Amino acid sequence: MFSFTSQNVYKGNAAMFNIYSGLDRGNESINDGVNLQLPSGSAKSWGNLDYDVNLLLADKAFDQDGQLFFDIFDFDGFIGDVNTVNLAFNPYFEVERRKYRFRILNASVSRFYKLALANASGSPQAITQIANDGNLLPHPVVLLELDEQGIAERYDIVIDFSSYSIGEKLHLVNLCDHFDPVDAKLTGKKPFQDLTMAQALGGASLDPCVGRMLEFRVVRNPATPDVSRVADTLIPNPDLSSIPVARERFFDFDRDAIQTTSDPVTSFRGPWGIATDGGTTLAADYGRVSAAPRFGTREIWTLKGGGGWDHPIHIHFEEGQVLARNGSAANVPAWERGRKDVYRLRPAGTITITMQFRDWGGMFMEHCHNTVHEDNAMLLRWEIDDSGAPFLRPLPTPIPTPQGVTFEPPTDVLPTAL
Structure with a gap:
């Protein structure tokens, strides 16, 4: 398996798309007992962006001609030496003395971020995390620094600038x-x-992307009173305790994968792979079905990483709840207790999640979102078994061509898939 996701994302094919609901409608002035009144604005009935700001983080590298440089031969991952925010270098953002919501996406190829807010003297300032991977947390979490943010993870934070004076500057720091x-x-x-804030601002790292990356300039008082708020309770997690666990699955993410079948799309085999339920570490094959949970059932999946790597694992189309890290529920911090779809494994770490396959049928992916690893075979196909017609169990493999799409039977179904 081989594709070009990493290069396409790196060249700028990345964006953010906000989704609203009655609970989080993007209008801070509506106090109807449902709307949480998170910072946003009030000119429109929904989807106001005056105080609800998307931040897309990505590191880049440039050659001597000022063109983007990308190393296609380093399968460990690509790290740039220039930070960008919304594809701008060394940006600043003018703010009013009030609360703002920032939706932060790590859109890098392989770089992790860990963000904190510094005032002019370099002291850490409080920030409030309210969401993770697009889902509101059960309760807001006040922090002096965010957790590491893996590729494709989304963190929503609220910063209250009301205590700062006009003319003050603050910085988002990596x-x-x-x-x-x-x-x-x-x-x-x-x-x-x-690093600590003092180390990051003091030049203790040889990584040029450590340090200040976005400047906030406090320029004026708000024209109207700030009626936004951050409630003590945002959205409780669904209670799955009464739903039986149909089965457990295990996925190991590591190097030195092999290929046991003939992929119907490509013959390329990268070094990365996934072992399912104690089996062989396999490079991706579009025609192989690795897991097929039954529609409507609940399962528990444990994801494990190799010792020398960190992999942010994205499970498409289903969100889960984190039950444990390294076998213990006590290791799950408050900011990971909301629903998620990207899970950082950490070196030699495990994360245990639960999902209920309740809404949709179909064929999906599970892959590392270090997109160099994804492109080079750390990806598997899974699908939801809806107990339908025999010729759709498992689903036929779509084969895209310039002339259209054809379908073939799967080349392999792992023994533990069904």
Whole structure:
């Protein structure tokens, strides 16, 4: 399996799409007992963006001609040396003395971020995390620094600028260091270390993307009173305790994958792969079905990473609840207790999640969102078994061609898939 997701995302084919609901409608002035009145604005009935701001983070590298540079031969991952926010270098954002919501997407190829807010003297300032991967948390979490943010993870935060004076400047600071002193280079394998604010601002890292990356300029008082709020309770998690667990599955993400079948789309085999339920570590094959949970059932999946790497794993189309990290529920922090769809494994770590396959049938992916790893075979196909017609169990494999799409039977169904 081989594709070009990493290069396409790197070149700018990335964007954010906000979704609203009665609970989170993007109008802070509607107090109807349902709407949470999160910072947004009030000119429109929904979807106001005056105080609800998308931040797309991505690192880049440029050649001597000012063109984007990308190393296509480093399968560990690509790390740039220039930070961008919404594809702008060294940006600033003018704010009023009131609350703002920032929806933050890590749109890098392989870089992790760890963000904090610094005032003019470099002291950490409080920020409130309200959502993770697009889902509101059960309760807001007040932090001085966010957790590491893997590729494709989305963190929503609220910053209250009301206590700062007009003319003050604050900075969003990256604390996550990707410089590996052993190899003496930036590495896409995993973050090397997380720095303190003083270290990040004091030049303690050889990673040029550590430090200040977005400046906030407090320029005026709000024209109208700030009626937005952050409630103590946002949205409770669905209670799955009464739903029986149909089965458990295990997925190991590692290197040195093999290919046991003839992929119907491509013959390329990258170094990365996934082992399912204790089986062989396999490179991706579009024709192989690795898991087929039954429609309507609940399952528990444990994802495990190799020792020298960190993988943010994206499970398409279903959101889960994190039950445990490294086997313990006590290791799950408050900001990971909402519904998620991207799960950082951490080096040699495990994460256990639960999902109920309740809404849709179809064929989906599970893959590493370090997109270099994804392109080079750390991906599997899973689908939801709806107990339908025999010729649709498992689903036929779509084969795209310039002339259209044809369908073939799967080339392989793993023994534990069904």
